[in-house]
Amino acid sequence: MRQKKYLLTAVLVLLMAGTALAETPETADTVQINLNVVWTLVAAILVFFMQAGFAMVEAGFTRGKNAINILMKNLMDFSVGSLAFFLVGFGLMFGQTNGLFGTTLFGMSGVEPGTDWNWTFLIFQTVFAATAATIVSGAMAERTKFVGYLAYSFFITLLIYPIFGSWAWGGLLDGGGWLENMGFLDFAGSTVVHSVGGWLALAGAIVLGPRLGKYDKDGKPRAILGHNIPIAALGVFILWFGWFGFNPGSTTEGDGMIGYIAVTTNLAAAAGAVMAMATAWALLKKPDASMALNGALAGLVAITAPCDGVSPMAAILIGAVGGVLVVLSVLFFDHIVKIDDPVGAISVHGVCGAWGTISAGLFNMEYGLFYGGGFAQLGVQLVGVLAAFAWAFGLGLVMFMLISKTIGLRVSAEEELKGLDIGEHGMEAYGGFQIFSTT
Amino acid sequence: MKLIIAYIQPHKLNDVKAELTKEEVAKMSVTNSLGAGAQKGYTESYRGVKFDVNLLKKVRLEIAVNQEFVDKTVDAIIRGARTGEIGDGKIFVLPLEDCIRIRTGQRGGDAIG
Helix, strand or coil: CCHHHHHHHHHHHHHHHCCCCCCCCCCHHHHHHHHHHHHHHHHHHHHHHHHHHHHHHHHHHCHHHHHHHHHHHHHHHHHHHHHHHHHHHHHHHHCCEEEEEECHHHHHCCCCCCCCHHHHHHHHHHHHHHHHHHHHHHHHHCCEEHHHHHHHHHHHHHHHHHHHHHHHHHHHCCCCCHHHCCCCCCCCHHHHHHHHHHHHHHHHHHHHHHCCCCCCCCCCCECCCCHHHHHHHHHHHHHHHHHHHHHHHCCCCCCCHHHHHHHHHHHHHHHHHHHHHHHHHHHHCCHHHHHHHHHHHHHHHHHHHCCCCCHHHHHHHHHHHHHHHHHHHHHHHHHCCCCCCCHHHHHHHHHHHHHHHHHHHHCCCCCCCCCCCCHHHHHHHHHHHHHHCCCCCCHHHHHHHHHHHHHCCEHHHHHHCCCHHHHHHHHCCCCCCCCCCCC | CCEEEEEECHHHHHHHHHHHHCCCCCCCCCCCCCCECCCCCEEEECCCEEEECCEEEEEEEEECCCHHHHHHHHHHHHHHHCCCCCCEEEEEEEECCCCCCCCCEEEEEHHHH
């Protein structure tokens, strides 16, 4: 049936080519190429919308006095990031490599304006880079100096993200890297995008320290309530929606795989939400909405690496483990190591990104441990996970400390209490409303 | 019987409550309020247009107490809310005619505690 349709399209196109475009005869191949372009661009647009999702999740999970600040951070990390990635990052990630990073394609030099595939690929990769960048803003919410954050967003899309990306994904275009040469599996970026963002978020949250009033004198965590859970829920739905571009789009090919990957992606997200709810219900006595929302994201992050090579049942399992893991991880960071992450970004993206990457070594139907592939693939996956941690967390610590020592990373205590909207931006998010905020 | 009304900085509410708890004063009403005092306010801007915000966000506490609790309550509020900066707030102590607990019909000092 599918074959027939394909043939029919090809014949139609050939007929049309005969009349209108006699000089460039269309073939089934060029139809497929154009379909790939269209699908990849649609996917890029879906992934772009995830920026709105992140903005809403982070605004909703934090206090009303900091809403403008978090929206500005989301707007600017995409905008600054798009420019930095176009000018430098894309070349480092996908240019011809010197072994450590790419050295061509800066500012798309040498690529003719027009129908070249590189343009579609650039916009698709730009929205991925911006996703890694924007993960960090949530963990650093409600206390970060705006200029310090701008400096960070410049460096991540300029250097940190693209160089790691070149090791795992450079071969998708002109580059190549040591991780992909080892056979590292990270289909859509559990490690390359999410863990890198998550570990940078961890570094940022450590250098910043907790928000004022987050821990009492005995070090017990206090709840600082998010001001708009409905908007946070909308954000999670937008992210889930965008993920249908993130994972299926990473085929960059319009064929049956996009439907299959959409299925594994959706199953993992659903299992993540259900298991996070169940875990919260068991541990905290109530089905906490914020944890269930984090759980859907945890499932999505986890399935991002293995989504193309696992069975639907494995996808459910991978998402379910992500859902349990995210709740335990949020409680661990909050209560035990006392790192203040207002939206759970470190747990969702760092921890579940690492789990998803490892799960590819367990469940991949060709190379996974549970499918007779032995420990080799699992070992490679672990190397990738550790490399991402060392690179992103290590460089992140150095970068945030440098920013802290030079332009400053944290606002004054007085400004933090009054809210960053007034302090950093001189305006309020909800004019005409008096926000009751006593923390 | 006295009615104690205090205007404090919103972010000091938790400290004030902690100090009041130590003195076993647990009953209070808290409302949002806007006020102008010695603090000059601040300037906001919206799309390039500046405007002064003179009325600042404060929290208003109302606590009805029997005579022997007046000083303890006032001191606790001061301990919790004082930073030494302009804008720490004010406390008013008013005489209170009567107090009635709706559920039981109790009156006066019995109804307060």
